[in-house]
Amino acid sequence: MFRKWLKLQTRCPHCGLNYNFAAPDDGPAFFSLCIVAFPLSFFVVWLQVVFDPPYWVHLITSFPLVILGCVLPLSYIKGWLVASQYVNHAQEAGTEKLWAELHARAEGKDD
Numbered sequence: 001m002f003r004k005w006l007k008l009q010t011r012c013p014h015c016g017l018n019y020n021f022a023a024p025d026d027g028p029a030f031f032s033l034c035i036v037a038f039p040l041s042f043f044v045v046w047l048q049v050v051f052d053p054p055y056w057v058h059l060i061t062s063f064p065l066v067i068l069g070c071v072l073p074l075s076y077i078k079g080w081l082v083a084s085q086y087v088n089h090a091q092e093a094g095t096e097k098l099w100a101e102l103h104a105r106a107e108g109k110d111d
């Protein structure tokens with residue numbers, strides 16, 4: 001469903017579903033922070049408190065761990081959010097009219 005790393009295709013390559021509705025915005029980053037970065041921070045603090053290592057230990061363990069831990073799950077989280085948006089017909093409250101207009105415009109451009 002991705003054209004590039006986090007860039008959605010316009011339609012699903014399998015069933016042709018239009019991804020116009022998909023707008024997880026900063027959701028993937030938020031969930032990545034909550035699920036990965038938050039627990040990892042505890043690990044980093046624990047590492048520091050228990051072993052009191054020199055700073056370069058954090059440079060080769062904590063730092064890449066936190067970066068990779070936050071970046072790698074982004075596309076999976078985005079896929080999950082787009083799927084749940086579709087399943088739940090999720091929209092920002094009060095924006096139904098705006099969405100309909102934007103979609104009509106986008107559809108017109110496509111064809």
Ligand SMILES: [Zn+2]
Binds near residue numbers: 012013017
């Ligand atoms: Zn599909």
